[in-house]
Amino acid sequence: MPPTPATSSTSPPSTGAPVTGAGSVDGLFGRDFLRRLEKLKLASRRLVSGAQRGEHRSRKRGSGIEFADYRPYVEGDSLRFVDWPAYLRFDKLLVRQFEEEGDLPVYLLLDCSESMATPIRSSQASTTPRDSANLTKFDFARRVIAAIAALGLDNLDRIIMAGFAGGLTKRCPPMRGSRQIHRTLAFLESLETGADTNLELSVTQFFNEPRRRGLVVVVSDFLHEEGASPLTKLAGLRHDLLAVRVLDGRDLAPRLPRRAQVIDAETGNSVILEEQPDRNDVYRELVKDHADQVRDVCRRNAWSFVDANTDAPFDQVLLDLLRAGHMRR
Amino acid sequence: MIYLLGAAVAVLLIYLLRPPAQKILVPSSLLWEQLVEQTANRRRLLRWLLSLLLSALIVLLLVSMIFRLEPRAGSVLDPILLVDNTGSMASLKRPGEAETRLDVAKQRANEILDRSTGTITIADLGGSVGPVQVQNTQEARKLIASIRLAPSATARIPEQLFTSTNVGANSRSVFLISDQQTVLDDLQALATLSSQSEGEDGEGSQSRQSRTIDVIDVWQPAPNVGITQFSANRSMPDTLNALPDSAYLEILNGGAESISARLRVDVFPTRLILDVKQSGAAAIFGSDREPLFERDLSIEAGADWSAALDLKVAHHRFGIEPVAVRAAISLTNDDALAADAQPLDDQAWIVLGAERTRLIAPGGARTLPRWLTRIIATSEQLELVRAQPQAAAAGVTLYPAGTANGPSEALTTPCMVLPPTLSAQSSSATLIDTNSVTLSLPNTTPLQMPWTRVVAAGPLTDLGPTSWMRTAPTPSPPNEQGDTQTMTLLLGPSLESPCLRWLFDPQASQLQTRAEFPALLERILSTAIASHHRQHNSQAWGDTDRELVNGAWREFGSSKQPTAGAALRISAGALTVPARLGAKLTSIGTRSHDAAGSPIPDQPSSVSALNDGKPLLRWPGRAMLAALAIVLLISEAMTRLAGVTE
Structure with missing residues (x-):
């Protein structure tokens, strides 16, 4: 499938070699991490059609x-x-x-907006020495994508990846077979954050091209006004969807001074927060409401939703993904 | 002002120097914006609620002001109506009018029925009706209408009250509609019933049912004859004539024809009048006692009649208390009615106050206990004579009771002869209450002191005949108990203070030891003084009665309404005594709707006064303003609600 003119596609080297700790791969995705992924299989709750035989x-x-x-x-x-x-x-x-x-087409859409670039507080998701510093929410999301992609490739599924922010920023040609894992990880490594989020435009751009029905995985923090509502467009296309909301512990329970001026990383908007005794409680309620909104969108369309907290161990996130029914060991 | 300015500057500085907001980069300000919005919404809602509440309050106050909303008595549940139909109720409202006091009483009863609910118990005081209990006001009105004048002059208040409260056992409201000119057979019985009715149905205080008696006065002055002056003249104090009271009474016939009237002067113990709660409502009714003075008069048209009355007896009769004296005249054209039941054509009152208690202490004020000094300083009833008792009784020889009946030899020195009986005596105090103390002065005829109370802070028998009130150049030796027989004497020719009487009431006296005496005396004095202060500071009773405490006489004018052709010389501002008594009833505890208690015919009645207050506006204006207020309130609410939802 040719890449759209608006976006650039990468051509990672097709080495076909097993992941043994090549430089880029070893940086973000540790060997233990990749070994664990090999045991997972991706499953779809719906019967899908595929041109090539898969599992x-x-x-x-x-x-x-x-x-x-x-x-x-x-x-x-x-x-x-x-x-x-x-x-x-x-x-x-x-x-x-x-x-x-x-085979199952798996469309992996990764949020590359600036809001994903904030460093995460906990190092529980780290698997390599590099993780101990400057691990961002975006890195965490890339690992989630990598895990799903690895399982899909191993399962002979067709993996199509793309990054989005204000629109589609970068896309990867379809890949199939476990040998493509290197290219997949290299693609993920090449993604960068920037700009603000426009999920609706991104989804529109991605699915303007003819796509077979398959599993759409959207990994994002959904911290924009529309939330997950633009995804409802996919309901008409009868795709199966898994929404993964990635939030850091500081997103969930921020520790702010009494008077603070919070600045939006994407838009640059600032809000003055005066001293308020129940501020954190109210904020936690809002975070919960936000999660409920995304979850409601998914529930209405019989989709799955996973709340991935970066504070939690990565295995726990994978376990949640398995429980969501899209992966199996 | 400078402090306010300083505070304002401090607040401004604190505001300006507050720490700047720390800038923090967050992935998205979406949720924070929602938080700020939500907080603002909450504040807005709170502000809206407070504003709405304030608006509603303003509207309520406005409506209340317009409509003069007063806490109405509301519906009266299960009332008991006692209607006086004794002879005095036959009095006409005005000459030439057919409406009698009984008719007025029926109107008042019907007004009560207008707001009555539940069962209604009706009885008259003559005994011809009831007590009958009816279930609706229609039957009650028929019963009220059926009440006729009773042939008897005596009101059967105790019986009717007792049976009515038995019939209407659940009722807590008793209305007694009367002109208060009623002969009572048994004052004490009424007092007992009254106290029972205030707290019935209970063996313990917790289960007592509160029941009040509302006395609704329908007294009205009758034809044009009135007492134009009734005042007491005070003589100079005289130790030998302690109660030199006399009164001047003047009656004027303001009509065009000569009249035959009966003048009657009655004496009432003020304590009964003042302390209605204690003795029941008996005192407000007419006297069944023997009048102090009674005389038939015939006064020509336009003429007056005047006389001076000796009130000494009146004061003596009730001893140490202030005394209220009533002069009443009644036309005697109708001899069919008993004297007490005759309508009073006019009445006037004076109150004879009590003189101060004279306290004589050894050593003067410095030797007095502090508590007593304080009481004396604050009491208007106590007077300290700074003199040694020996000096006060210098040269007086005392012959105690039981030891001597008087000197046998010819008196050459002053002496006081005490009567053989003691009014009360305990181990530590002695009271001699007598009017037969003889005071002998050399070369004079022994004088009989008319009213004397002698109080000794110790048993009289322990005191030697020569050690008491006799010149003692040296201190007395200790007695058996080791106490020095220094005498603290409460002495005076007119020991009117009730506290002293209570103190030495044989039944109430609990004195056991001499040490208890100061504490007990202090307590009783304090009680008495506080009681007097309450009574005389009472607004209902009026400021004029403060003078009573000081022993000054107070003149009350006639209750007669000035009418054309009557040369009444009373001041227009004089209050009538019945009105004052009614007001006193209100202040003491019986619930009376008539705050003024006035028997003046043109004034609204006790019950109707409750609802007849003139509003600021008539109904059309009220309705318009009320509608406007409601529209404003709704508009305000809608506007604010819209603001919140936006």
Whole structure:
């Protein structure tokens, strides 16, 4: 698929070599981290169709090994699939159908806005020495994307990645097979934060091109006015969606002085906060409401929502992703 | 002012020097903006609520002011109506008018019925009706209408009150509608009933039911004859004539025809009048006692009649208390009515105050206990004579009771002969209450002191006949208990202070030891003084009565309304005594709706006065203003609500 003119695509080297700790990969994604990912498999709760055979059930009846259904025999059908015992019993020619396993398109959209660039407080998500300093929310989100991508590649799913902020900033050509993990990680490494968020425009740009139904994973902090509501556009396209909200502990429970002037990292807007005894309580309520809004959007469309706190161990986040039903060991 | 300015500068400095807001970069200010908005909303809501509350309060005050909303008595639950229908109620409201006091009483009763709910108990004081309990006001009105004048002059107040409160056991409101000119058979019975009615149905104080008696006065002056002056003249103090009171009474016939009237002067113990709660409402009613003075008069048209009355007896009768004296005249054209039940055509009152108690102490004021000094300084009833008792009684020889009936030999020195009986005596105090003390002076005829109370702070029997009030050049030796027999004497020809009487009341005296005497005396004096202060500072009773405390006489004018052709010489501002008594009733505890208590016919009645206050505006104006206020309130609320929702 050719890249759109508005965006640039990277051409990571297709080495096909296993991830053994090459420079860029070893920087953000440690070896232990990658080894853990290999054990995970991605699953989709919906049956999707795929041009290439993958390890996901498909609506297509084909040459798989798992029995799906009978249908009357028509001319041209191979006699190999005729159920002769059924013919003897019912005096009808019935053809056995099998579920054809297809690949799952997985669209990974990563929020690259400036709000994701804030350093995270906790180092629990760190897996390498580099993590001990300057690990940002964006890094954390990239690891989430990397984990999902690795599982998808290992599962022979088709992985399409893109970064977005005010629009699509960078996209990666579709990749399939575990050998592409290097390219995937290199792409993630190449992403940078900047500008403010425009999720609606980004989603519109990404899905303007014909896309097969698949799993859309959006990793963002959703800290913009629209929240997750622009994602509802995808409901008509019958995609499955997993929304991952990445928030730092300081986003959840900030410690501010009595008088503070908070400055928006994206827009530069500032708000003067006067002394207020219950300020933190009110803020926590607002954060909870914000999460509820995103969750409501997902629930209305039968999508999944995972709240990924950077303070929590990364394994815990992966566990939550598994519980959301999109990955399996 | 300078402080305010300084405070303002300090506040300004604190505001200016407050720490600057620390700049903090956050991923997104979205939630913070929401927080600020939410906080502002809360403040706005609070401000709106307070503003609305204030607006509502202003509107309420406005409406209240316009409508003169007063705490109405509201509905009266289960009332008991006692209507006086004795002979005095036959008096006409005005000459030539057919409306009698009984008719007025019925009107008042109907006014009460207008706001009555529940069961209604009705009785008259003559005993012809009731007590009957009815369930609705219609029947009650019929019963009220059926009340006729009773042939008897005697009111059956105790019986009717007792039976009515039994019939209407649940009622807490008793209305007694009377002209208060009623013969009572048993004052004490009424007092008992009254106190019972104030706290019935209870074996303990917790379960007592509060019941009040509202006395609604329908007294009105009758034809044009009046007492134009009734005043007491005070003579110079005289130790031998302690109560030199006399009164001057003047009656004027302001009508065009000669009249035959009966003058009657009655004496009332002021304590009964003042302390209604203690003795019941009995004192407000007419006297069933023997009058002090009674005389039939015939006064020509336009003429007056005057006389001087000796009030000494009046004062003696009630001893040490202030005494209220009432002069009443009644026309005697109708002989069918009993004297006490005759309508009083006019009455006037004077109150004879009590003289100060004279306290004589040895050694003068410096030797007095501090508490006593304080009491003397604050009391208007006590007077300290700074003299040695020996000096006060210099040359007086005392012959104590039981030891001598008087000197046997010819008197050559002054001596005081005490009567053989002691009014009260305890182990530490002695009271001799007598009017038969003889004071002998050399070469004179022994004088009988008319009223004397002698108080000794010690048993008289312990005192030798020659050691008491006799010149003692040397201090007395200690007695058996080791106390020095220094005498603290409360002595005076007119020991009127009630506290002294209470102190030495044989039943009330609990004196056991001499040491208790100061404390007890202090307590009783304090009580008495506080009581007097309460009484005389009472606004209802009026400032004029402060003078009573000082022993000054007070002249009350006639209750007669000046009418055409009557040359009444009373001042227009003089208050009538019945009105004052009614006001006193209000202040003491019985609930009376008539704050003024005035029997003047043209004034609103006790009950109607409650609702007949003239509003500032008539109904159309009221309605318009009320509607305007409501519209303003709704408009304000809508505006503010819209502001909040925005």
